[in-house]
Amino acid sequence: MAQRFSFLTLAREALRGHAGWHPHWRSPERPQPAYDVVILGGGGHGLATAYYLAKEHKPGRIAVLEKGWIGGGNTGRNTTIIRSNYLFPESAALYDHAVQLWEGLSAELNYNVMFSPRGVLMLAHSEHDVQSFKRHVHANRLAGVDNEWLTPAECKEFCPPLDIGAHIRYPVLGGALQRRGGIARHDAVAWGYARAASALGVDIIENCEVTGIARDPRSGAVTGVETSKGHVGCGKLGVVAAGSTSLVMVMAGLRMPLESFPLQALVSEPVKPVFPCVAMSNTIHAYISQSDKGELVIGAGTDQYTSYSQAGNVQILEHTLEAICEIFPIFRRMRMLRAWGGIVDVTPDRSPIIGRTPVPGLYVNCGWGTGGFKATPGSGHVFAATIARGEPHPIAAPFSLDRFVTGRVIDEAAAAAVMH
Amino acid sequence: MLLITCPWCGPRPEIEFRHAGEAHIARPADPAAVSDAAWAAYLYERSNPRGEHAERWRHAHGCGRFFNARRHTLTDRISATTKPGETP
Amino acid sequence: MRLPSGGRIDRGKPLRFTFDGRAYSGVAGDTLASALLANGVHLLGRSFKYHRPRGLLSAGAEEPNALVELDCGPGRREPNTRATMVPLVEGLTARSQNRFPSLRLDLAAAASLFGPLLPAGFYYKTFLGPGREAWHRRWEPLIRRMAGLGRAPEAPDPDRYAHRYAHCETLVIGAGRAGIAAALAAAEAGDRVILCDEQPELGGRRLLSAGEVPGLAALRANPRVTLLPRTTAFHYGLQNFVSLAEILDRPDGLRERLWQVRAVRVVLATGALERPLPFRDNDRPGVMLADAARAYAARWAVLPGRQAVLLAAHDSGYEAAFALQEAGARIAAILDLRAAPPLADTARARGIEVRAAHGIAATRGGVRVSGVLAAPLRPDGSPDAARATPISCDLVLMAGGWTPNLALFSQARGKLRWDAAADAFLPGEVAEALTCTGACATGRGPGHPVAAIAAGALTARHAFVDPQNDVTTRDIALAVQEGFRAIEHVKRYTTTGMATDQGKVGGMLGLATAAAASGRTVPETGHTTFRPPYTPVSFGTLAGRHRGPLFDPIRTPPSHEWAEARGAVFEPVGQWQRARAYPQAGEALREAVARECLAVRQQAGLLDASTLGKIEITGPDAAELLERCYVNAVHSLRPGRCRYALLLREDGFLFDDGVLARLAEDRFHLTTTTGGAAHVLHLLEDYAQTEFPELRAWLTSTTEHWGVAALQGPAAREMLAPLVRGCDLAALPHMAVTEAEVAGIPARLFRVSFTGEPGYEINVPSDRLPALWEALIDAGATPYGTDAMHVLRAEKGYVIVGQETDGTVTPLDLGLGWAIGKGKRDFIGKRSLARAEMQRPDRRQLVGLAPLDGRLPEEGAQLLATSGARVAEGHVTSAYASAALGKPIALGLLAGGRARHGETVQATRLDCPRQPLLVVPPVFWDPEGKRLHG
């Protein structure tokens, strides 16, 4: 069992020079020869999956295999926006399941993930935006997801740096506000789940790259994985590899409806509190909040071509900052401190894929595109149940892989919902 | 910003071009004859490789032509661009 | 203290400035930093976490401590500016940051009392309660107030920012000895050369000596050479696409320029950065990098202290000490971590005491250093405080050795390789046409190994590695102890290297400390990735001129000036500004829309439909191309006739609609939605070029050539007839097109309707549209805008792609199956329509909705079978007050809707629980279509 985190333990350790702190999670150099369940991918989603498996389903021995260091992918590279005001009930149910878990996550994990429900404000700049966002408000309220319509003046009151003047190119016509939305500390999510999962006996193996998937010649079922640290047997394999999903699934002979794009984000130099909420404008592509450290955290767009380079182009940053300066002109003299790129795996309908695959014992959780972080706890929770029971969790069921064959897609993007 | 060699116009900056997805995904000659699964594969399944990638670009703000390119998705380097139907 | 002579400054040009409200003076050539030092100001800032007093550490871009707020008037306040990078100008106003009430007395410094409670990552372990929202409601506000450095600006920035694309054979980054040499060589070879350097004066460390910098004159004289001082290369993109930020600060308000350089070859001459040394309280004002102190004396003739102690791990420190001695400082002692300092005797010959194998156990002093405890090193490399002896001084020089500056090399995706001999990471493989020269390629020679330096300071207290973020050697050791072994984990857990200097100061030391704490070597530990920008860059520089009207093009149709003059109300539709309505004096928008609608129903109205996309398709195979793409039967369309045309995506969902007119066997005029114009052309080009290359058919956008006046209403024909030459309107049936002359203008005259009234869309060259418009107004037509257009088409049950559809709707859902050519073998999306899912009877289908309570339904409202139901069966896509019908009407998508006419459904509302709506056919006006053909 991990040592308890609290102000008292912190104070006690302060008196003895913090000599008593242990590693937050066990990180065995080598994996065991076999596990009942292997989770492939040590990002937030994979670690959450392992945690909820161990806590709620106890399928036996569990390992998480990570090719680099945990939380090093999109978990540690996103703008940490959390919201659930999606249009379609299937999506709203999935993301709101996550928000409900976020609300108790620090206590659940005994790790401060700094969930900050400071409100997510989506700005409308055209009649079409207004119609689309009001449709969201109606749909969300019916589904029990909080979402309210604000006038421009109310937007300004909620987000003082916002310019609602008529002189800007695309004046603000109103906004949809989800007060329960907000941000969290991305690294803490990976570390917190790792610590809690490790305490429940999950092996977290870092620097362990998977090179092949072993299958039973007759049934075709998954029997294990080949890794840079040797063969690891498993009864069930859950792939949670985000941008690398296509590369892993092809090892099992599966072509996925996925493409991986570079997505960039940036932060400004740290300043005193100036931006109280999260603001998003998908018409002009501006996504901004302020971290507790004081940095303005700004989401940029994806490049147009697929890539695994984790590096994006400068023109993407230009367009992003044009948009930010347009609706927040007081920030034009702020400086970009750091920009970085992640690899996002995008599905044709911009909704994730969670569930079984044609290969017995192989499960996949991918396709979160630009919006995966917000779903982390919910994604892990329903994927764990899906793996444990061998059938989709009710919330995950609509996101099955075969929806692309039937045509029952869940197209949030086409329905003018914003990404992120 | 990539520098892309349009097979007609020569090297041009990436912002003149529009990426048009994976190349050589043949539209079934008789769509009515293929199964839902095969049709879905045509519509949605992509190789999305880490490495050499055959893809399509259009010189949208130039000569307007579509063409094929071979690009490495880890280095983003384009090793060849060819007119449709040509082989490098 | 300013020296009487020397330096690269102009003592003849005094400049006045203020810092924290106090007036000082410096001279031309000063930086804010050198000027403050010359005035004896050493306390310049407070640290991020503990609010410890801080002074200048460096003289350059890597400065982590001396961050100030510049105030250049309204809208020109600027936080976190490095005092070392600000050339002094008359009247400069600077303030210190992150302190209250004053820099000298900062109450928040009490934070350091709780230091033991605030080690690396403390916030992950506490603030967990009480209650669910304890963090958000109680603790986070406290943390946020304490965090952050400067204050964000409060008013919009009035300055301008320029962009420039540039191309050259050789781009040289860094104008020190090596950079200038590389530039000269390239220039002699005939290259176009760009040489940039972040400093106001080119020369790099050559500026430490007096006189003209060799080579610069020759470069200035060469017209093919562009010299860019105060210009930082901050982003290294693919194929040598490098972004530079040039600071102009022109009095006319042109502040900065973004250069985007495509270079055949790039030469990195970015030099090396001197490292600080870790020891207790190594952050006190007066503790400075040795080379920086030397620079202040040599370049700005400022002595940073009278009595200095040098802590050396590298010979370069001796050069600095000697230079300061010559400038008049007393070198109290040289403490050298090395057992046998090569230059010890040279120093002694200059009368300087040298203690080998010594370190600093601690510094003394308050807001400025007053002395050090010099201590012999234990076998483990740590200073033995028990045997320490005090030395008083007002300046401590740190010569910790040099780290090659390879941030841009790393951005260029170059691999760094550890070179044991150089005790540094050096450039390895790189795919770009890129070479490194000078100190960034080789370093400045080894000193005391950085691994040994780190090992000796693992247990020291307050030994700062990342001074701005207050990260100490102990914080890093704690992170390792808590299992954070990957260097990226250490960085993220401790925040070392994440301050505004991006690890330039403490990066190498931090990683050596992590290595020492985890018992690994430096190369085993690896390094974190260098991320752009190299140094912070203004948002404005990247945004450039694209603000306000230049943010995005504002497109207006040909009648815009007329509409503006008539006080029309406009709405943005994509990039277009379209007239929404033409209110008359004292008329509310709602009233105007109602009047315009009635005018169309009872007489005739005039709409500028020029924004509709238009494509001319020519060639012998034009019909075949369209037949294969659109759902319609095209071959059977006779010249002179039109069809309502639908274009799907291959997934079967509606992509765009418009009117397809056949002008001749081999020529078509196709319209698209306003927003869809470019997308439709791109999609059709894709199929024409890549799927059906054998077809001889060509597409040309004529969207902006044709101005379109839509004249709609029962009186349209009699109004138009007198203006028309060359065609018999009476003989022109609905959905027909002909060439004619209208008001003396050659036109393509369409008889089409988007209102349900008989109507015409008159296409004339857009420069002639205003004349046609005036003529039609004179003929009695009432101008109507997009709002009325929406109402009129809804009354008739016509859909708008993007309003009735959202990318998940098929033509069958909209009841438009009739438009699909019977027996067509194939068209884009046909196969997808055959999937079972698309055939389900309970798909959302277009219906009309009549409010039973007479109130206007809310667009977007969800449709429920019963008021208690929780699951939506559809939604309201459009809702308008219909003047013609004298009641509100709505369209919606409802599960199995076509079979539910007569049923009552409940619509959600934001202002009350539910609203009952009667499901009716979607055509409210003239269902039989008598008027259209009348």
Next chain:
Amino acid sequence: MVEIVPLPPLRRYVLRGDPAPLGALGLKVPPLLQAAAAGAVHVLALGPDEWWVMAEAPPAWPGGAWVTEVSAGRAGVSLAGPDAPLLLAEGCPLDLTHFPAGACTRTLFGKVEILLWRRGEALWHVETARSFAPHLAAHLAEARADLLA
């Protein structure tokens, strides 16, 4: 030194597929991305099967030409003066030192697609779609003011 002058009204025609009709107008078929002229009639080869003909008066097209008029759909400016390339560098990503007189192409200036045609050593024809022209002109004007200052 560079002046910005609005373009005079021009007739513009897009010829696709077969260039033969150019002969009837007395025009040679120029190589891709180059212009040719016969008196006041100019032809610009903007694509492998796309030729733009510009003239003050409508040319006498022979029958069977796949030609479409776009005259009124286009507008723009002329840039006259030695600093025109410097002004264009504000928003055009091409290396204009390798763009001799007689060269033409579609490219970008800032956020607008332009047709760039170097009519002479120091004379540049810059046109775009009608509704983008005001934006193009405003962007060029602001940039020019900063160049001259």
